[in-house]
Amino acid sequence: MFEGKTLIGVGCSHVFGQLGEDYDPITCHERSWVKKLERLGNFRDSINLGAPGGSNDRSERVLLDYLKNNDTNDLVVIFSLTELSRHEFPYNKTIDGTTNFLGVCRWMISNDPGAEYWKSSNPKRVNEFLETYYMHFQDDEIDKEEINRKVTMLHTLLQTLNVEHYFFEMICHPKTINREQFGLKIPMINFKEQLGYQINANSQIYLNSNFRPSECLHWDHDGNEFLAKCILKYIKENYHG
Secondary structure, three states, rough: OOOOOOOEOOOOHHHHHHOOOOOOOHHHHHHHHHHHHHHHHHOEEEEEEOOOOOOOOHHHHHHHHHHHHHHHHHEEEEEOOOOOOOEEEEEOOOOOOOOOEEEEEEEHHHHOOOOOHOOOOOOOOOOHHHHHHHHHHHHHHHHHHHHHHHHHHHHHHHHHHOEEEEEOOOOOOOOOOOOOOOEEEEEOOOEEEEOOOOOOOOHHHHHHOOOOOOOOOOHHHHHHHHHHHHHHHHHHHHOOO
């Protein structure tokens, strides 16, 4: 079905393939649904642009960087949407002028142990910034409007480049993305539970299978294999039928 094409997976840790304390890009990619889908869909190869703690901001940035610096022929891009409260901000430049980005989310001002991943190498003043930002400036409805603008513009760009592409809601709220915008039909991969209610991909694995997430709330090889099969089935039935 996808012979000769390269699969590009973009998103957060649920794309990267993280499990427990394993952050190794090689073993995580082997575990990821991206690698599973590469094999199931007979892709030539796959590239995993996911990252632990990655935001939709980051996903947009790294995808655009990839498209600017690589051949766009024979690509299939699947963009996995994560929590809308995640953002990234430039915080310094290295000697060679490269900008570093600080990934943040509202969890960073909580006692969530996972927040330490985000704060581990950041300056002390980051806590003051986060408290101010999330208490006074962050707004769920505005975040939803922004991600819909991003998706519409990415869809238009990828369509112009003749790059096959799909979006799906991984851990953000289902129905976050408007399926039709400006008269355009956004190529979404949709998931539903047994009664027909729309759910995100994380819930798809949990509710429609016997798999349960690990303590870190990520999926093992079998859970990712299940998701890859769901993605491929939906694409075949709705876009390649």
